[in-house]
Amino acid sequence: MNAKTIEQTPLQQQLGLNGDSTSIDSTSPVLDAAAVIEARRKRREAIKNQYRTQAPPLLVQALGATSEVPSNSLSTTPNRSVSPSPAPLSVPGTPTAMESSATHSPLSNLTKDEAAGSDDMFGSPRDEDEPSAADYDPTADMQDERARHDKRMFKEDERSEEKAGQQVLEQTNAPIETKKHDEFDMFAEEDDDMFAEQPTQKSKVATAARTLDQGMMDNWDDADGYYLTTLREKIDDRYEVTANLGRGMFASVIRAIDTKADKPVAIKIIRNNESMKKAGHKEVDILKDLAANDPDDRKHVVRLLRSFEHKGHLCMVFENMDMNLREVLKKFGREIGLNLKAIRAYSQQLFLGLSLLRKCQYLHADLKPDNILADESRMKIKIADLGSASPITENATAPYLVSRFYRAPEVILGIDYDYGIDMWSVGCTLFELYTGKILFTGRNNNNMLKTIMECRGKFPHKLLRKGSLTYEYFDDLLNFKSQEQDKATGRIVTRNIDIKAKPVRDLRSRLIPKDRRLNEQDKKELESFVDLLDKCLDLRPDKRITPTEALKHPFITKAK
Numbered sequence: 001m002n003a004k005t006i007e008q009t010p011l012q013q014q015l016g017l018n019g020d021s022t023s024i025d026s027t028s029p030v031l032d033a034a035a036v037i038e039a040r041r042k043r044r045e046a047i048k049n050q051y052r053t054q055a056p057p058l059l060v061q062a063l064g065a066t067s068e069v070p071s072n073s074l075s076t077t078p079n080r081s082v083s084p085s086p087a088p089l090s091v092p093g094t095p096t097a098m099e100s101s102a103t104h105s106p107l108s109n110l111t112k113d114e115a116a117g118s119d120d121m122f123g124s125p126r127d128e129d130e131p132s133a134a135d136y137d138p139t140a141d142m143q144d145e146r147a148r149h150d151k152r153m154f155k156e157d158e159r160s161e162e163k164a165g166q167q168v169l170e171q172t173n174a175p176i177e178t179k180k181h182d183e184f185d186m187f188a189e190e191d192d193d194m195f196a197e198q199p200t201q202k203s204k205v206a207t208a209a210r211t212l213d214q215g216m217m218d219n220w221d222d223a224d225g226y227y228l229t230t231l232r233e234k235i236d237d238r239y240e241v242t243a244n245l246g247r248g249m250f251a252s253v254i255r256a257i258d259t260k261a262d263k264p265v266a267i268k269i270i271r272n273n274e275s276m277k278k279a280g281h282k283e284v285d286i287l288k289d290l291a292a293n294d295p296d297d298r299k300h301v302v303r304l305l306r307s308f309e310h311k312g313h314l315c316m317v318f319e320n321m322d323m324n325l326r327e328v329l330k331k332f333g334r335e336i337g338l339n340l341k342a343i344r345a346y347s348q349q350l351f352l353g354l355s356l357l358r359k360c361q362y363l364h365a366d367l368k369p370d371n372i373l374a375d376e377s378r379m380k381i382k383i384a385d386l387g388s389a390s391p392i393t394e395n396a397t398a399p400y401l402v403s404r405f406y407r408a409p410e411v412i413l414g415i416d417y418d419y420g421i422d423m424w425s426v427g428c429t430l431f432e433l434y435t436g437k438i439l440f441t442g443r444n445n446n447n448m449l450k451t452i453m454e455c456r457g458k459f460p461h462k463l464l465r466k467g468s469l470t471y472e473y474f475d476d477l478l479n480f481k482s483q484e485q486d487k488a489t490g491r492i493v494t495r496n497i498d499i500k501a502k503p504v505r506d507l508r509s510r511l512i513p514k515d516r517r518l519n520e521q522d523k524k525e526l527e528s529f530v531d532l533l534d535k536c537l538d539l540r541p542d543k544r545i546t547p548t549e550a551l552k553h554p555f556i557t558k559a560k
């Protein structure tokens with residue numbers, strides 16, 4: 001980074017970030033910052049080890065894995081230096097500027113910093129039992145869940161052939177900078193699926209489909225209908241491919257240089273599949289409408305620049321962002337989360353995004369760290385992936401809507417839902433960004449309700465009675481029927497569980513462990529954050545805080 005005076009916007013000051021985005025482009029300062037963070041993390045880890053009990057964490061025991069988290073190395077970081085310098089920030093209602101140091105690296109200041117004496121040196125002992133947010137792969141998880149749901153709904157209908165084809169094969173033409181999904185998904189649903197195919201049957205179907213698909217395949221698509229990009233390929237005579245950013249369920253995303261505008265863009269290339277293309281067109285329409293209602297681009301929803309068709313694929317050209325918030329967490333807050341200043345800025349931007357969605361009467365229906373993108377400075381975030389979004393009028397019962405860990409209870413229970421489902425997801429996301437741990441990690445909808453009640457208390461009976469699916473999970477007296485795996489037989493059994501009125505793992509204790517040393521000011525701020533999350537995660541959808549109310553919450557407005 002150049003040793004020059006750097007001007008900071010109020011938000012930059014508040015975050016303690018410098019305004020020089022070029023510092024991220026040059027390799028050595030990034031690595032220096034990474035080395036410092038890594039050294040701090042190791043130091044913290046060593047101190048924590050001294051206080052750990054001998055027994056390994058429950059999750060680790062359950063997985064038969066070691067408690068050590070692999071170190072997070074920036075050396076594996078894809079080169080993202082093609083991104084443009086971020087535009088100056090202008091966030092309405094930005095909290096007052098805070099003391100900061102322009103000499104701090106932008107990256108290190110997302111991390112909780114024990115040197116500042118404010119944030120957590122020692123996680124709660126209970127934290128050790130909670131799955132790390134950085135390691136979660138929601139796409140794989142959701143694919144599993146949707147496949148099981150489809151199976152349940154449609155059994156052996158015509159979709160089975162298509163799905164079988166989707167199970168096949170790795171892409172052979174290995175592109176650069178591909179994000180890998182973990183092969184082993186520790187959070188996959190394991191016990192709710194009484195209709196699931198046996199693995200042997202599954203592999204038979206897949207083998208048959210592979211033979212068929214390969215014969216029918218166009219040479220620019222893989223067997224799953226993903227477009228196979230090659231480096232430096234020019235798409236639409238305009239976009240030169242520079243990197244492959246990864247694959248989701250509906251699309252692959254590449255980075256390219258727009259040779260006409262001479263700037264990087266991200267292009268989402270929808271899979272070659274009619275229903276996905278249709279969903280892609282719906283996403284385009286929604287993004288256009290949102291942009292039309294936010295002409296000055298102040299509401300933190302990712303901008304669609306244009307769309308076109310290429311070799312049978314719908315392509316959506318987006319403004320280029322740097323990485324999603326799960327990746328941010330992986331790099332700067334693995335296991336410990338991001339600092340409260342970053343959380344405050346991100347909260348505010350998310351609420352602005354939600355206020356736009358609400359104004360335009362859309363539900364996002366898939367908010368989670370993976371679908372929130374940060375720019376290179378990590379100061380500006382945008383809500384992305386409107387692929388599950390829909391007008392509020394299309395809110396039919398859909399118990400598998402929203403990625404499971406971020407799914408509001410009313411969705412699971414079959415209660416009429418509305419904008420509150422996105423606020424619930426934001427509540428889960430903010431908890432995760434602050435702690436580095438996932439808030440609710442149910443294996444399935446039944447287990448989600450259990451973990452939600454352990455943290456948020458019993459559901460009011462009045463609410464439960466509104467649910468069309470309530471009696472799948474509760475008996476006639478509204479006692480919870482927990483589905484659990486019998487240790488001896490391995491079979492799924494249903495047990496009536498007496499849920500305590502008082503939560504056994506409430507939000508406050510998970511956010512402010514007893515042994516945490518905080519000064520009065522920090523304690524106040526953290527209390528305020530707890531209060532905000534409490535309101536985002538109200539079990540009663542109609543009582544949940546709205547985006548406009550959240551923007552006025554003291555956690556947002558009363559920064560120290």
Ligand SMILES: Nc1ncnc2c1ncn2[C@@H]1O[C@H](COP(=O)(O)OP(=O)(O)OP(=O)(O)O)[C@@H](O)[C@H]1O
Pocket residue numbers: 139245246247248249250251252253266268302318319320321322323324370371373384385386387
């Ligand atoms: N505008 C962008 N700039 C940079 N990266 C992006 C952009 N859009 C998407 N990505 C990257 O691609 C990933 C997948 O994008 P997106 O969620 O829109 O696709 P998807 O197919 O709907 O994924 P999923 O099925 O997992 O929800 C994002 O998490 C992000 O890492």
